Amino acid sequence: MKLLNRLVELGYPEDRLSVDIASLIGLYAFWDQDVPPGESQGKGNPMPKELYQFPWGNLAKAGAPTPPGYGMTSTAPDRAAPAIPAALTLMAVDLVKRLVGEGNATRHAISLEVFKTYEGSERDQLMELVFSPELTKVLEGEGIHLEGETFVSAHGA
Numbered sequence: 001m002k003l004l005n006r007l008v009e010l011g012y013p014e015d016r017l018s019v020d021i022a023s024l025i026g027l028y029a030f031w032d033q034d035v036p037p038g039e040s041q042g043k044g045n046p047m048p049k050e051l052y053q054f055p056w057g058n059l060a061k062a063g064a065p066t067p068p069g070y071g072m073t074s075t076a077p078d079r080a081a082p083a084i085p086a087a088l089t090l091m092a093v094d095l096v097k098r099l100v101g102e103g104n105a106t107r108h109a110i111s112l113e114v115f116k117t118y119e120g121s122e123r124d125q126l127m128e129l130v131f132s133p134e135l136t137k138v139l140e141g142e143g144i145h146l147e148g149e150t151f152v153s154a155h156g157a
Contacts, residue, residue: 002034003047010051011060026055028065088122089138092129096151100144105151107131 008014010029017023027048034047051060095113099105107130114126129135136146143154 002045006047007051010048012051012054016054016056024055026053026057027051028053029060085125088125088129089135092126092135093138093142095126096135096139096144097142100151100153105144107149107151110151 004017007017007024012027029048029052030050031046032049034045052065053059095117096105096110099110099113110130111127114123114130117123118126139145139151144151145154146152
């Protein structure tokens with residue numbers, strides 16, 4: 001709530017805010033650590049201090065810095081996203097099924113488990129997969145669907 005209030009204070013249109021944090025993807029701003037009084041550096045949460053560009057592309061104010069690549073068009077040919085290795089998908093499905101069975105299958109809990117369990121590029125790929133629509137589609141075929149940020153079994157786990 002503090003984040004949303006701070007965004008509105010800085011000029012983010014309140015009617016454009018959503019309960020889905022993904023609606024902020026593309027927001028370009030200066031962020032700094034918000035350190036509570038009496039706490040040392042490293043104890044606060046990142047908070048926006050100045051808005052530069054809204055997710056829908058409008059600049060927040062005249063003369064604001066623009067994101068790298070702003071206004072550029074790509075001359076690269078369109079390429080399909082690389083295929084997700086089947087073994088990686090199976091690992092993610094097994095992990096989600098296990099956490100659904102334990103009653104703790106939020107995307108946050110799943111990503112924490114990935115971070116604790118895997119290393120290197122395997123961990124990085126799994127972290128991306130956890131938040132991908134592709135995994136959600138695969139899990140639907142397994143009788144698991146996404147409600148908000150939590151995976152639940154259609155069969156009552």
